[in-house]
Amino acid sequence: ISGVHAGYDFFYFVLQWPGSYCDTSSGCCYPTYGKPPSNFGIHGLWPNYNNGSYPANCDPNNPFDVNKIQDLVSSLRTNWPSLACPSSDSTSFWQHEWDKHGTCSESVMDEHGYFQDALNLKSRINLLQYLQSAGISPNNAFYSLTNIKSAIKTGTGHTPWIECNKDASGNYQLYQVYICIDHAGTTLIDCPVFPTGACGSSIKFPTF
Ligand code: 5GP
Ligand code: 5GP
Ligand code: 5GP
Numbered sequence: 001i002s003g004v005h006a007g008y009d010f011f012y013f014v015l016q017w018p019g020s021y022c023d024t025s026s027g028c029c030y031p032t033y034g035k036p037p038s039n040f041g042i043h044g045l046w047p048n049y050n051n052g053s054y055p056a057n058c059d060p061n062n063p064f065d066v067n068k069i070q071d072l073v074s075s076l077r078t079n080w081p082s083l084a085c086p087s088s089d090s091t092s093f094w095q096h097e098w099d100k101h102g103t104c105s106e107s108v109m110d111e112h113g114y115f116q117d118a119l120n121l122k123s124r125i126n127l128l129q130y131l132q133s134a135g136i137s138p139n140n141a142f143y144s145l146t147n148i149k150s151a152i153k154t155g156t157g158h159t160p161w162i163e164c165n166k167d168a169s170g171n172y173q174l175y176q177v178y179i180c181i182d183h184a185g186t187t188l189i190d191c192p193v194f195p196t197g198a199c200g201s202s203i204k205f206p207t208f
Helices: 018-022 066-079 091-100 111-124 127-133 145-156
Strands: 010-016 041-048 142-144 161-166 172-181 202-204
Touching: 010 018, 010 111, 018 172, 041 091, 041 111, 066 091, 066 111, 091 111, 127 145, 142 145, 145 161, 145 172, 145 202
Parallel strands: 172 202
Antiparallel strands: 010 041, 010 172, 142 202, 161 172
């Protein structure tokens, strides 16, 4: 696989709101190195096809090796924390994302490039600031899905997709934000296709 024939069309850059991972009935566990910032964290950079399907687990011969990203670990701990239980140092989350999704991008970026690219995108895309500029804050209040999407579009220039989950009481809430990135991993684009799944028209933005 090489060049324009590499096996995917674009990326979803997926960010998660930790408050929405944690206030579910299953709960969450903070990393062993402490509570992450009250900010969006990276979930993954996911190669996707324009028809909505996606490749996964593309190269079992190129498994995650934390030694290749030692210089990024400190930034990854802050920007790509795992909230899954039991508590971990987050490397198992990074390993899962590289093995499942990252190996499908290896025609364009190696392991170090993949994590560096995700961190670069994260630093360029300040979702919390875009939302707060529109008066949308993580304070357990409910906000209109339309207003949330408009605020992010004003910030990034492109309409995002919002994935909701449910809190322990069954309320839909802002869980993940999908931003589309070109094949090279550098330019924000209009999404060729959107995911699916339900949100209410008014959704909770929980504290963290
Ligand atoms: P879920 O079933 O919870 O929506 O997704 C489970 C996992 O499947 C995600 O965390 C991600 O690894 C993968 N996944 C789900 N939807 C998509 C998609 O549209 N594109 C890609 N590339 N991966 C997805
Ligand atoms: P996906 O396949 O959905 O990209 O990745 C989800 C996998 O990563 C699941 O096995 C989940 O347990 C694990 N994981 C570890 N930490 C986190 C986290 O903070 N958020 C999410 N959504 N999944 C996590
Ligand atoms: P429309 O295309 O008219 O904005 O929305 C069509 C349907 O998709 C409506 O039910 C709307 O609530 C839902 N929808 C629109 N945008 C999103 C989104 O970003 N996330 C989710 N989960 N549903 C959305």
